[in-house]
Amino acid sequence: MPGTVGRVPTPAGQAPRAPVPRAATVIGHHEWGETVLGIRESWDPAVRAAVEVVLASPAPMALYLGDELLLLYNDAYAELIGDRHPQALGRPAADVFTQVWRLPGVGDVVERTYRTGEPFLEKETPLPPHSDGLDPAVYIWACSTVRDSRGRIAGVLSVVAETNPATRQLQGLSEFAAALSGTLTLDDVARVALRYALTSFDADRVSFAVDDGGGASGWRLARRVRGEMVDESDERLPPLWRRGPADWPAPAALSARTGQPHFVVDGEPLRDIAADRHDQRVRALAAVPLRASGVRGALTVGYRSSHAWSAPERALLAASAELLGQATERARRFETQHGTAQLLQRSMLPENLPSLPLLRIAARYAPGVDGNAAGGDFYDAFVLPTGDLGVVLGDVAGHDVQAAARMGQVRAALRALALNDPRPDHVLAGLDRLVTSLGSETGTYELFVTVAFGVIDVARGQLTLASAGHPAPLVRRCAPEGAPGAEYVNVPTGAPLGIGYHPATGTVAFSPGDTLLLFSDGVVERRRQGLSHGLARLAESVAAAPSGDPRALCAAATASVPGATEDDVAVLAVEYALRPSRSARMEVPAEPTAPSQVRHWMTALLTDWRVAESVIGAAVLCTSELTTNALLHAGTEALVEIDLSPERLLVSVADSGSRGTVTRARTDTLSSRGRGLGLIEELSDAWGTDPTVRGSTVWFEILLPPG
Template sequence: MAGTGGGVSPSVMPALPSQAAATPAGRPGCTELVHGRDWSGTELGPRDHWDPAVSATVELVLSSPMPMAYSHGDGFLLIYNDAYADLLGSLHPAALGQPAAEVLGDLWQSRGLGGVVEEVYRGGRPVLEAEAPLTVIRGQPGRPEQAFFTRGHSVVRDLRGKVSGVLTVAAETTQVTRRLQNLGELTSKLAGALTIDDVARVVLGYAMASFDLDHCTFAVDDGGAYRYVRRIRGEMLDEADERLPPVWKRVPNDPRAPIVTAAQSGQATFVPDGEPLVAVASDRHERRIRALAALPLRTPLLTGALTIGYREAHTWLPAERALLNAAAQLVAQAAERARRFEAQHGTAQLLQRSMLPEHLPELETFRIAARYDVGVDGNAAGGDFYDAFRLLDGRLAMVLGDVSGHDVRAAAVMGQVRAALRAMALTDPSPPSVLAGLDRLVGSLGAESRNEEIFVTVVYGVLDPADGTITMSSAGHPPPVLRRAGQGGGRPTAELAKVPPGAPLGLGGRWQTGQVRLEPGDSILMFSDGVVERRGRALNDGLDALVAATAAASSGDPRNLCSLATSAVEGSTDDDVAVLAVEHAVAMSRSATMHVPAEPTGPSRVRQWMSTRLREWSVPEPIVGAAILCTSELTTNALLHAGTPAQVHIDLNAERLLVSVADTGTRGNLIRAHADTMSSRGRGLGLIEELSDSWGTDPTVRGTTVWFEMLIPRTTTD
C-alpha cells in the first residue's frame, strides 16, 4: 500500500490519444460496464469468486470522484472509473477489462506509464510520481494542452497477504502532491477494512498523519443518535492499543455540534478561525480548537461525519477542501460496506454458534474446551461443528465434524447431522453404530436434494471416565492429536492417534474402532481440516506442525491447546476452524465464578474477590499479585468495550491457575463518564503477554471470552 517513501523522479509521459469532445448521450459509465461484464474468461475470474479485498478495491475505484485505475495480476488487467476514462480518451471503452500492454501498446512500455506500475507490482513498494507532464485534448473544439498530474501507485494485497495488483490514483494538481500518496494508502487500507472499527482506525490514522492535525473525530449513526471515536495530537498508542476495539462514545443530537450538523445536513463546513467546539466541548482539548472542517459521510444506509481541527487558525484552500471531500466519500463508502459486512457477519455468526453447544459438560477429573473460528471472509455460516455430551451410562461422547461448503445449506446439514448424532448416541453410543446411522442420514439428504455432492467427515469417540479409555471411529476425518504428559519430569510428546480410517458419510462405508487411553496429565485434540490445510502446502506439513506445537505447549490444558491449534500452522486459511480438546487432570481442580455488573466499580470488586479466594487456596503470593492485576485489566476491557456484565471464572489445580473473563455483547451503554478512569487502554493485553504462560480469546455463542494461564511452580503443593 502507498506510503511516504519509495518515490521516483518525475517522468515525462507521452501524450495520450485525443479525448472525445463530449461523452455521447446515453453511453454507459464505467460502473455499469464493470458490473454488466462477464469476467469469467479473464484473469480475475467470475465476480462472485473475487477476493474480498480486490472486490472492495474495484468498488472504491468506481465510486471515487478522482481518476483511479486498478491493474490486476501479472497481465495488469485494467479497471478504472469515469474520471480515469476521460484521461484515456479514445482508448476507452476498449481498454476496460483488457491487459494494459495490449491496449496501450508503446505507451505502456514507457517508464512514465507501465514501467512504474510494473515496478510497484514486482517490488511491492509504493511509488509517488510528482508533477508528471501529460498532453491532453480539451475544449470545444479540442485543443492540445499540457497538464500536470500527480499519481500515486500502491500495491493491493488480497486477504492472504499476496500482491494482487496495483492501485493508481491521479490528480491534476501540484498542491496536494504529498497528500495524494496518502490518499492512495487510505484507499488501499479501506479496501481491507471489514468492520466499522477497522474503518475508524484507518481514517483516524490517515487524517492525523496526512494533515498534521491536533484533533480528529469519526462518527456514525447509532440507534437515532451518533457514536464517535476521537484521536488527538500527542495521544500515545502502542501495539496493544491497536489490537483493542476503539473506545466509542455517544454524542447527543445537539445542533451546536459541528459533527452532528454535518451528519444531519449533508453539508461540509470549514471554519478558518474561531471557537467551533466551545459550545459542546467535553474537555480542554476541544475548547482549544480554532480551525475545524466538518465533512458529512452519507450513503443510503449510513449517516455520519468526519471532523478535523487545528489549535491555530488555518486557511482551507480549495485543493485541500477537494481532497478532504474526496477522502470523505471514500470513507463513507467503506463505512457502508463495513456496516453491511457486520450485519451479514453477525447473522452468520449467530446462525453458526446457535447450532453449537453453549456449554460443555463438567467432569470431576476431565476438563473439556472447544473453539470455533470463522474463515477469512467471516461472512457466511459454515459446516464445521463440535459437540460433547454425557451419555446415559455416565460416559462422555465427543465429536468433531465438517460439512463441505460455506453457506446456509452447509450449516443446515451440519445442524441435522449434529442433532441426529446426539439422538443416535443416546440410544446406542457405539461409534460404528452411530456412524452407520449418520451415513444413512447423509445419503437420504443427498437423495432428497438431488445433490450427490454432500460431503461430511466426522471423528467420533466415547470416553470412559473410569479408566480414561476413548473408543473412536473416523469417517474420512483427520485423526486427533494425542498429547502425552512427560513422565518422571520428562518432556511431553505428541502424535496422531491411531484411528482406523473410514469412508466419509453418505458413501455406504463400514467403520472400525481404535482405542487410546488418557493417563493423568494426557490430552487429546480433535480438529477440523481448516487447522492444518494451507493452499500450496502438503497436508502432512500441517499435521506435523500441529503435532509439534501440541508437544511444545506449556501445558495440556484444553483451552490452551484449542488456542494453540488455531495458530499452529503458518499462513491463513479460507476455511472455518473447529477444535475440541479433553484433558485427563492429574487431580481435581477448585473453581469459583463471579458475575460483575457493568459499572465502574466492577474491577475493584473483582480484585477484592480474587485476593480473598486465591489466598484461601494458598496460591503462591507472586502468582496472586500477577493474576489479580491481569484479571482487573481484562475485566475493565470487557466492561468498557462490551458494555455488558462480565463473568470471571478461576480454576486452580496443582499445575496451573486458569482465569477467564467473558462478556455477553459487542457494544453497550456503559457509564462513559468514568470510562477514562477505568482503563489504561491496551495495557491489559501487554500485561497478560508479559505475566502469563499462555493466553487467548475465544468467541462464544453470546460474546467473547479472554483467558490466561499461569503455571504453579512444581515445588509448590496445595
C-alpha cells in the same frame, strides 16, 4: 535540488526527532580553510552576500560553490534533506547525493548551469517517496548562477518551492482509495481514515464518526491527535470508540445528521463535547459528512490555531469524504452479513460444555473464507447414560447457510443416536444412513460429512474412537519424569458419511494427565503446503504447550500452522485431570465499582486456597484489566470464572455485548491499549479469546510453582 532530497517530518504517532543545529551555526563553525573555498573572510563579497540571502530566506535554498560544487543551504532546505543535515554542509554535492546525482535531470542540471550560466526552471518536480509513508510532494525547482564581484561564475543558486499544498494532498487520494479498498470492517475503515487525514492535512486532531445503525441510534467516534504515541501493535488494533447519544452535539454528529459541512475558522468548536485537553485546544475545525445512502457519518479535521479553509482544501475534504462514505457503507454491509451468518453458525453449536470433576473441556471455532458465510464445522461434548463422555467434531461440506443448517441436523441426530447406543461405530453407521437420506431428498449426491466421534471412559482410562474421513485426533501424553509428547490416535479413517462409510473403531489408553484434541482440517491445511507438514507442526505445538489445559491447547492448535486458511477452524480438547480442580464464579455488575469488587473477591478467594502471593498478584491485576475492558467496551455485566488445578490457575472473563459478532481478539480493546495487552502477555503463560453466541470470553493461564 528536488531530485535528491527527502522531506522528513515527524510521522504521526512517533516521538519527535532530536533537535538539529541551525544551518547558520554549522556554516559558522565549519573548517572552510580546508576546502577549495578557503576561509570565509577571504570569500568574494558577492559570494558572502549570496550566502546571507540564502540563510535569511524562509524558502528552501541552496548554494553549490566552486568547481567541487560545495553545498551550503538554509534551515528550510535542511528540513528537506532530513538526516543528511548537518553532515552535508561544506561537502561536494556529488558526495552528499551519491545515489541520485548521476541520474538524468539531477546533477547534470546543476553542473550545466555552473558551466554555461544558463538558468533552469522545472515547474513540476516530484520528490521521491520515502519510508515515512507520506505522499510525494510536487515542487518548483529553479537553478541560476551566482557571480563574484568580477562577473565570474562562482556557483549555482538552487531555489525549491512547494506548490499549493492542496495539489500535493490531492495526489494522495488515489493511495487513500487503494487503502480503503482493502478494508472490511468499520474498525479497518476508521484506522485508514484517521491515518490519512492526520498526515495529508497536517492536522492536529482528526476524527471519524458513524451512526450505530437504526433510526434512533447513537453515534460512535474515533479520533487521532498529533504526537500521540501509536506503536506497531496499536496500529494493528481497532481504534477506541467514544459513544454518544442520538442528539449528540459533536460537530461530526451534527454534520452527519444534517448532511452539510461545517467550517470553523477560529473559535472553540469542541467546547461542549471536549473529552480532554486535546479537544479543548482545537480552534479551527472542518466537519464534512459522508456521502452514503446506507450509513451516516462524518470526517473532521482540526487545528490548534486559526485556519482559513481554502476552496482547494474544501474540495479535497469533500472528495475524501466521498471515498470514505463508500468504504463505510461497504463495511457496514459486511459487518451486518458477517454477524448474521456467524450468529446462525454459533447458535447451532453448544453454548456450554459439560463440567465434570476430572474432565476439563474447551472448544474453539473460527470462520474461514472471508468470515462472511456460515460453515459446516461443528463440535459437541455430552454425558452419556453410562456416565461416560461423548465427544465429536465434524465438517459438513460447504460454506453457506445450507451447510450450516445441515450441520445442525447432523449434530442433533448424532447426539440422539449416541444417547440410544453410544458405541462409536454404531453411531456413525446410523448417521451415514441419515446423510445418505438427506442427499437423496435434496436431489444432490454431493453431500458428504467427515466426523470423528469418541467415548471417554474415565473408570477404565480408555478412549474409543470411530472416524469417517476425518483427521485422526491427537493425544498429548503426560510425562511425569520427562517432556510431554503428542501422538495421533491410530484409528481406521474410513470414507466420509454419505459416500460409503464402513464402521470401524479403535481404542487407546487415556490416562490422568492426558489431553485429547479433535480438530478440523482447517487447522492443518494450507495452500502450497503438504498435509504432513501441517500435522507435524500441530503435534509439535501441542507437545510444547506449557500445560495440558484444554483452553491453552485450543489456542496453541489454532496458531500452530502459520499462514491464512480459507476453511473453517474447529477444535475440541478434553483433559483428564490428575486431580479435581477447584472453581468459583462471580457475576460482575455493569457499574464503576465492579473491578474493585472483583479484586477484593479474587484476592480473598485465592488466599483462602493457599495460592502463592506472586500468582495472586499477577492474576488479580490481569483479571482487573479484563473486567474493566468488558464493562467499558461491551457495556454489559461480565462473568468471572476461576479454575484452580494443582498445575495452573485459569481465569476467564466473559461479556455479552458483542451481539454474536466474531472479533479477532477482545484484548485489542483493553482499557489501556498497549499497557493492558502487555500485562496479559507478560504476566500469564498463555492467553486467548473465545467468541460465543452472546459475546466473547477472554482467558489467561498462569502455571503454579512446584509445591
